[in-house]
Amino acid sequence: DGGITQSPKYLFRKEGQNVTLSCEQNLNHDAMYWYRQDPGQGLRLIYYSQIVNDFQKGDIAEGYSVSREKKESFPLTVTSAQKNPTAFYLCASREEGGMNTEAFFGQGTRLTVV
Amino acid sequence: GQQLNQSPQSMFIQEGEDVSMNCTSSSIFNTWLWYKQDPGEGPVLLIALYKAGELTSNGRLTAQFGITRKDSFLNISASIPSDVGIYFCAGIRSNDYKLSFGAGTTVTVRA
Numbered sequence: 001d002g003g004i005t006q007s008p009k010y011l012f013r014k015e016g017q018n019v020t021l022s023c024e025q026n027l028n029h030d031a032m033y034w035y036r037q038d039p040g041q042g043l044r045l046i047y048y049s050q051i052v053n054d055f056q057k058g059d060i061a062e063g064y065s066v067s068r069e070k071k072e073s074f075p076l077t078v079t080s081a082q083k084n085p086t087a088f089y090l091c092a093s094r095e096e097g098g099m100n101t102e103a104f105f106g107q108g109t110r111l112t113v114v
Numbered sequence: 115g116q117q118l119n120q121s122p123q124s125m126f127i128q129e130g131e132d133v134s135m136n137c138t139s140s141s142i143f144n145t146w147l148w149y150k151q152d153p154g155e156g157p158v159l160l161i162a163l164y165k166a167g168e169l170t171s172n173g174r175l176t177a178q179f180g181i182t183r184k185d186s187f188l189n190i191s192a193s194i195p196s197d198v199g200i201y202f203c204a205g206i207r208s209n210d211y212k213l214s215f216g217a218g219t220t221v222t223v224r225a
Contacts, residue, residue: 001124006156033213042202042217043157050211058212094213102147103204103213105156107179 001043002095003027006106012114013078013085021109023078023091030096032074033103036060046089049074050096078111086113117141120203120216128224133190135219137203145206146186148177150199151218157202163200195223 004025007093008038013019023032031050035043045058049068063082073094078085094103120137125132137146145164149157161172163186165177171176178191186205190197203216 009209031213035215040220043180043215045214048212056210056212088154092213096211102146102159102162104159107150107156108154110154 002090004106005068005090005103006091006109009092009107009109011109013111015113016080018077018079019085019111021078021089021091021111023074023076023106025072025074025093026102027093027095028071028092028106030071031103032068033092033094034064034074034076035068035090035092037090043090046076060071082101085111087111115175115212117214118203118205118216120219122168122219123217124220124222126224127193129193129213131193131196133193133197134187135145135189135201135203136185137205137216138185140203141205142146142183143205145207146177146179147206148175148188149202149204151202152199160201178197190221193221193223197221198223 007022033048034046044060046064047066049055052056065077090108091104091106094100118137145163146158151157156216161177166183167181168179174191178187200218200220202218
């Protein structure tokens with residue numbers, strides 16, 4: 001089946017540790033996005049990538065890092081510098097090359113700092 | 115920061131009522147998207163709009179792309195209990211392909 005897959009669905013991290021969230025898509029989409037959602041809040045853009053080996057900071061990039069070595073993969077690392085990492089993280093992908101394309105989301109990863 | 119202003123923030127409606135929500139921005143967007151999110155899940159695309167003035171329906175849902183390209187509206191007709199959830203608007207600008215979201219409208223239906 002074609003789609004976008006995030007793993008794991010639930011993740012627990014100790015304070016001071018880095019953790020990496022996985023996002024894989026087999027839709028052959030060029031653009032990929034990472035969002036953070038806090039309870040009762042909207043989606044805030046962390047990082048986005050329009051093409052392999054290129055990515056841009058979103059609105060809340062501090063304390064996060066990404067890589068885009070392959071078209072189908074866009075992992076997000078939550079570093080120890082992120083002071084309040086507990087949140088719901090959503091990954092999305094979209095076909096590039098024009099404005100008339102929709103974005104599709106994964107099922108999300110809920111990260112909890114313990 | 116947040117570029118899209120979505121309203122209302124929340125609403126309680128009676129089953130069978132019609133619902134309206136909107137998004138506005140100071141920026142021009144080339145694409146407007148409307149999503150619904152259930153608790154603990156990723157947002158699911160409802161309607162996509164690509165042309166100013168475009169009116170598109172998907173079952174009981176109707177959305178419009180504003181003429182100024184700075185706003186969009188979503189209407190839900192004859193609401194049912196499964197319409198409960200959070201509805202988000204999203205816009206894509208032509209100059210940076212950044213996908214920006216509104217803060218969401220939480221819909222609760224009274225049976």
